[in-house]
Amino acid sequence: MSRVSGPWPPVSVEPPAVHPKAPSPGTELGVHFDECFGCGDEVDAGLRLRSIVGEGHTVLSKFTVTPAHQGAPGLAHGGLLACAFDEALGSAVGNLLRRPAVTGKLETDFRRPVPVGSTLHIETRLDGTAGRKIYVSADGHLDAPDGPVAVTARALFVAVGFEHFTTHGDSEALQKLADAREKQRRAQDGQEWEINP
């Protein structure tokens, strides 16, 4: 099987419509859900991926491999590395486009082993959109932003309505999460305090 995938993006795309209130370069992106395996603080063996906004509509994420993430002794499990990319790519889509979206397809190329104790620096780019389809890709560098590339990924996210999550997920927990996020966004946008008429 060839190592070379097809052209990317696979269809003709528009440049990504970055939201006018998307966080600026250097902004730290918070945890989107405390119980998220990718970024949440309340998951003991979670990846605890952390991200900031980079220049040129990129997101820079970091994840340190612990013994809880092993596949073979001393080495990261490929499925958990794919999870880290899902999280990093999803964070770029959610925070820069501010559109709810889910992963439709995620492709990973594992180029070098990733040892326990190493930190993967993931740089994600928004490659373009075609209607509801959002194409993103990322490179994962070992132990430094310019370290050797260990893993690369490409993904298609599909924009969905909020009802995707309420219909298929836990709607009560989601409403709480949505309210908290809205409050956080208003605070970031300087709209937290309404002036009485």
Ligand SMILES: CCCCC/C=C\C/C=C\C/C=C\C/C=C\CCCC(=O)SCCNC(=O)CCNC(=O)[C@H](O)C(C)(C)COP(=O)(O)OP(=O)(O)OC[C@H]1O[C@@H](n2cnc3c(N)ncnc32)[C@H](O)[C@@H]1OP(=O)(O)O
């Ligand atoms: C979780 C985030 C909460 C969101 C809150 C919002 C903002 C938050 C801000 C920041 C978020 C920060 C971080 C997020 C971090 C991580 C995110 C993790 C994301 C996940 O981990 S999420 C779980 C895994 N994910 C799923 O659980 C999806 C299950 N799935 C479905 O729910 C449906 O399958 C769906 C909706 C994908 C499509 O269904 P559908 O009926 O709506 O639309 P349809 O099928 O027509 O597809 C439309 C067009 O996409 C093309 N298309 C679709 N799939 C394709 C494929 N695989 N390959 C090639 N093309 C594909 C079609 O071919 C068509 O293309 P065309 O328009 O050209 O015909």
